[in-house]
Amino acid sequence: MKVDLFDFDLPRECIAEHPADPRDSARMLDLTGGQMSDRIVRELPDMLRPGDLLISNDTRVIPAxxxxxxxxxxxxxxxxxxxxxxxxxxxxxxxxxxxxxxxxxxxxxxxxxxxxxxxxxxxxxxxxxxxxxxxxxxxxxxVMPLPPYIRRDAGGDDQDRHDYQTIFARHDGAVAAPTAGLHFTPELLANLDARGIARRTITLHVGAGTFLPVKVDDTDDHKMHAEWGSISPEIAALINETRARGGRIVAVGTTSLRLLESAAREDGIVEPFENETSIFITPGYKFRGVDLLLTNFHLPRSTLFMLVSAFAGYDRMKAAYNHAIAQKYRFYSYGDCSLLECANQVEALKKS
Structure with missing residues (x-):
């Protein structure tokens, strides 16, 4: 596909320099159920169902x-x-x-x-x-390896050592934050638990290449940097059990999604995984391991905007980003987020 298809203009004032405070007060664009509505992150438990399984990335960012x-x-x-x-x-x-x-x-x-x-x-x-x-x-x-669009002095900002780390962070190795996880607070986790939504973590050590704009003209010519990930046998079994009983798998961030899809078989069964992945997802990809995706707003011409366009539908994501810009959502790592529904499964439901 031509990379120009994934380009868009973003005003500089839409780029977030600091996270929302508190973190779960960030805005969330809801694109589930065929709708587009403006919400906030702390509403997430009400938008999920008891029996769903939330999968987050527990990598920890090092000052790289x-x-x-x-x-x-x-x-x-x-x-x-x-x-x-x-x-x-x-x-x-x-x-x-x-x-x-x-x-x-x-x-x-x-x-x-x-x-x-x-x-x-x-x-x-x-x-x-x-x-x-x-x-x-x-x-x-x-110094914390903040993306270049966040403006800091060369020595960095000590507050970023806290802000650029998710509540799930456990295992050292990432050089970029799994940014959808930045929106979670202890209160939000408690509300998810009370709602009957299970939570587990997997590990993908995010590399700097994940967030870079694509510099070639065609996606066929782009090479992804490999990243190391791990899904334990216990987590893989729980994912499969959840889906077997009708629960949905909710990926917190594109890093969690990429790892789950790397471990998923054609029939949707997720297997234990401990290896590198360089999976590159563009429109036309058939998702196997994820039903919903919570994700931030991404760079133009980036592999991540290509991924969300594949997940929720290209036209739908173009319309969503136009709406987000018009409504002054905050973009990128410290910005707001969206909740997306897998377009593959929406089409399957329509046909059933």
Whole structure:
């Protein structure tokens, strides 16, 4: 498909610089049941059914943006995928100042050797610490890797260390937040429980490439960055049991959806999963593992806008985004969200 089909104009004032406070006061565009209505996130329990299963991503964002030097040259790197013990793929700026075998030095105690270079400013770094020591060094010296459309000073904002982390965060490894999860509060979780909606988590360590605009002219030419994910046998069994008894699977965010679809068979059975996924979903894809999707509003020309267009229908999402812009919804990572119904299943119900 032509990437231009997924382009749209978004006024700068629609881009959220900070999250809603409280988080569940964010606006939510409801696109279920054939309607389009303006709601807020704390209404979510009333829009779901007892017996539904909410699946969230429990990855934890690490402060993956580092400022350092190669000699006297200043260099910024953003880690995006772990490759092994102490080794990470990263995007470097300016990458031309790093050569294989050279040292990227954050300070005297924390540095990395350049092991490899690829196109697009990507390098492979091997740090002088690993495991828990590397995470501790990143927590001490790193900055939260906010998307470039959120304006911050180079040193970052300490509040983002809290704001850019979901209530579900447990497992270190993401370099971008699973942003739909940012809307949840303890009160909202309690109301979901009281409504009889089950909740479980899976893990997808989100990479920086997930949120990048597509730079090719045709989707066939785009290559997704791989991300590591895990679905336990117990969670897979519960997902299948839920659907067998008529409950719906509600994915919190495109990251949860991508992992569920990576693990789902053609017949809709979700299997345990522990592997990398580079699944790229565009219109025409037949969804197997997810019934509803809670998701933020995404970048033009991005793989995520392509995904939601595949999930809810291209024309429907174009109309929804036009409505959201006209009604001044807040876009992107710290912005508002929408609740979408799978177009595949809507069509199946009409035919039944």
């Amino acid at each position: 943006r580092l400022f350092g030097k190669r000699g006297e040259a200043k260099i910024e790197v953003t880690l995006h995928k772990q490759e092994g013990l102490g080794q990470w793929r990263a995007f470097a700026k300016p990458a031309k100042k790093l050569r294989i075998g050279e040292i990227f030095k954050v300070n005297e105690a924390f540095e990395a050797e350049v092991m490899d270079k690829k196109d697009g400013g990507e390098v492979l770094l091997r740090f002088n610490v690993s495991g828990a020591d590397l995470i501790a060094a990143l927590e001490k010296y790193g």
